[in-house]
Every structure is written in C-alpha cells, then in structure tokens.
Amino acid sequence: MPAASMRAVVYLEPGVIALRQVPIPNIESGDLLVRVRTALTCGTDVKTYKRGHPKYDPPTMFGHEFAGDIVAVGEAVTEFEPGMRVVAGNTAPCNACYYCKRGQHNLCDDLLVNLGAFAEYIRVPARLVQQNTFILPDHLSYRQAAIIEPLACVLHGQDLVQIQTGESVAIIGAGGPIGLMHTQLALHQGAAPVFAIDMNDMRLGIARQLGASRTINLKHEDPATIVREMTAGRGADVVIECAGAKAAWLSALQLVRKGGRVLWFGGLPGGTQVEIDATHVHYDEISIFGVYHLTPQTLERAFHLVGEGVIDAKALITHEVPLERLEDGLRMMMAGESLKVAVVP
Ligand SMILES: [Zn+2]
Numbered sequence: 378m379p380a381a382s383m384r385a386v387v388y389l390e391p392g393v394i395a396l397r398q399v400p401i402p403n404i405e406s407g408d409l410l411v412r413v414r415t416a417l418t419c420g421t422d423v424k425t426y427k428r429g430h431p432k433y434d435p436p437t438m439f440g441h442e443f444a445g446d447i448v449a450v451g452e453a454v455t456e457f458e459p460g461m462r463v464v465a466g467n468t469a470p471c472n473a474c475y476y477c478k479r480g481q482h483n484l485c486d487d488l489l490v491n492l493g494a495f496a497e498y499i500r501v502p503a504r505l506v507q508q509n510t511f512i513l514p515d516h517l518s519y520r521q522a523a524i525i526e527p528l529a530c531v532l533h534g535q536d537l538v539q540i541q542t543g544e545s546v547a548i549i550g551a552g553g554p555i556g557l558m559h560t561q562l563a564l565h566q567g568a569a570p571v572f573a574i575d576m577n578d579m580r581l582g583i584a585r586q587l588g589a590s591r592t593i594n595l596k597h598e599d600p601a602t603i604v605r606e607m608t609a610g611r612g613a614d615v616v617i618e619c620a621g622a623k624a625a626w627l628s629a630l631q632l633v634r635k636g637g638r639v640l641w642f643g644g645l646p647g648g649t650q651v652e653i654d655a656t657h658v659h660y661d662e663i664s665i666f667g668v669y670h671l672t673p674q675t676l677e678r679a680f681h682l683v684g685e686g687v688i689d690a691k692a693l694i695t696h697e698v699p700l701e702r703l704e705d706g707l708r709m710m711m712a713g714e715s716l717k718v719a720v721v722p
C-alpha cells in the first residue's frame with residue numbers, strides 16, 4: 378500500500394492552482410485506487426483555469442484525463458486487480474433516470490463526476506469501475522489511452538451529424554486537439570474533402586499530416602470562398618465548429634450548404650447570445666446540433682479506435698511536464714504553442 382499522503386494539484390479559483398500535499402483517497406468496496414502514470418491537459422482544464430467552471434465548486438481536485446496502474450481494489454471488485462494498467466472515464470451515468478433510459482446518458486440527471494487526475498493517486502468510484510474502466514492492451518501507452526475521454530465526446534458529436542462517405546466536411550478550429558480528432562474521425566468515415574480551418578500554422582501542419590484535404594489559415598484566406606470553390610458553389614455538407622468562439626459558431630452557418638448539418642461542438646461562456654438568420658435556417662433547411670459530453674457507449678468505442686490505431690493519439694500530445702509544472706503546460710496550451718500536454722506525476 379502507498380504512503381498516507383500524496384502530491385496533488387488543487388484548483389483554488391480562476392487563475393490559481395497549487396501543488397499540495399493531500400491525503401491519498403480512501404476507497405470503498407466497489408472502488409479502485411489508481412497510481413496515475415499520465416494525465417493529459419484538456420481544453421476544459423484551460424477554460425477552468427482561465428474563467429472557472431459552472432460545475433466546479435473550489436477548492437477542488439483538478440484534471441480528468443488519465444491512465445495508470447491499479448494499486449488497490451475494494452473487496453467487492455472482481456474484474457480488476459492490483460498491477461493492471463487501466464484507463465477510466467471521468468463520469469458515469471446513473472442508468473435509472475429519464476435520460477439514461479432513453480440512451481441519452483450524457484444528459485443524466487445524476488451524472489457522477491470524478492476529478493483529481495493531476496495527482497499521484499486517484500480514486501475510481503464503483504459506478505465508474507462498473508461501466509467506464511478499461512484494461513490497456515500491452516501495445517497501448519498510458520498517454521495514448523488517456524485520450525479516450527475527449528475522443529468519446531468527439532464520437533458523440535459526430536454521431537449526431539452522421540457523416541456519409543464522400544461528404545464534404547469543414548472543421549473550424551481544426552488544429553486543436555479536439556479539431557484534430559474530428560479531422561481524423563471524419564476521414565475515417567470517408568469524408569472528402571475535409572477542410573481544416575484554424576489560425577495557427579503549426580497546428581494546421583499537423584492537420585495536413587493527419588490527412589486533411591485542404592488547410593485554410595483564417596488569417597490569410599477566406600474559408601467561405603475556398604469551401605464554396607471546392608464544393609461546386611454549394612458549401613460543405615457538414616460543418617463542425619470546435620474553436621469555442623462565437624465568431625466560429627456564426628461562421629459555421631456561412632460554410633454549410635442548403636440542407637446541411639452544423640455541429641456546434643465548442644462551448645461558449647454562459648449567457649452568450651448567438652443571433653441566427655431565421656430565413657437561412659428555414660428556407661435553406663439547415664440542421665444545427667448542440668452537443669455535450671459522452672456516453673459509456675462512445676467511451677468504449679473511443680477505447681477501441683485508439684487501440685486499433687484509427688485515431689493517432691500520439692500526434693495530439695506535443696509536450697510532457699512533471700506535475701509541479703502543470704501550470705506551464707496549461708499556459709503553453711493557452712498560447713497555442715502546444716497541443717495536449719502529458720503530465721507525469
Ligand atoms: Zn477533457
């Protein structure tokens with residue numbers, strides 16, 4: 378058994394996180410205790426660090442994408458044992474509420490949220506152990522596996538817009554980790570062409586390496602002109618916004634064809650109002666999808682897509698820092714100098 382205390386990063390308030398010595402979590406009968414081997418920074422962590430999070434009540438543990446080694450299991454646990462390499466999701470639905478019964482587990486009224494990946498140890502509660510924890514095959518590294526949570530969100534989003542073979546897809550904010558996952562997944566679905574739109578040449582370079590048909594830097598080129606030129610004047614069949622900016626939400630509507638689908642993936646600050654031209658939506662029959670989080674089903678699919686190499690997780694992780702330098706990692710991500718940062722406690 379590990380010692381009684383551990384190092385962990387605690388979120389205190391917007392702009393303030395601190396490395397603390399805290400007790401190692403106790404586990405109950407259905408839980409696991411996992412030694413975190415790699416935790417990944419995520420856009421949500423950056424947002425929380427910058428402006429807080431509506432669902433966090435600080436001071437709170439921080440970080441939610443991780444993989445590691447089981448060091449202890451509760452007495453009721455039968456599927457897992459100490460020494461196993463595992464990855465777990467960060468939430469688990471109740472499976473009993475109105476939404477869960479209709480397969481909308483992401484909207485569960487009683488969603489259990491597990492935080493604390495930026496620490497030496499993390500408790501995985503029973504509900505997560507039962508439905509959202511996976512044993513890593515030998516060929517899968519901790520850092521590759523830790524990507525399944527955001528990838529599951531991306532899968533859930535693309536499930537809504539149902540990309541068909543040969544459809545054109547424009548991705549706004551394509552150079553971020555989420556955008557690069559959307560790009561890879563759209564290509565895997567047979568989309569062509571796939572337009573990768575971003576403002577950062579380093580990131581667009583990665584999108585190109587991963588197979589984007591045409592990269593567009595917003596600073597120098599007009600996406601609407603290029604997308605129309607390359608789609609016989611129509612616009613894209615599907616537009617995915619993952620920049621998390623109001624301008625990007627609006628620009629998605631300018632890029633989509635009549636009868637096309639728009640996925641507003643990137644969240645905006647609470648209270649943001651977005652004006653839509655009703656005529657455009659009505660006469661051009663545009664479908665707009667909001668999307669939130671993931672389901673156990675998409676998490677499991679994400680785990681297999683990473684294991685099978687369909688999604689190149691390594692390309693999305695550009696830097697590594699020790700736990701005490703997490704703040705540097707978040708700042709690099711904020712500045713667009715890095716994609717995801719692997720944090721090694
Ligand atoms: Zn995340």
Ligand SMILES: [Zn+2]
Nearest residue numbers: 471474477485
């Ligand atoms: Zn539920």
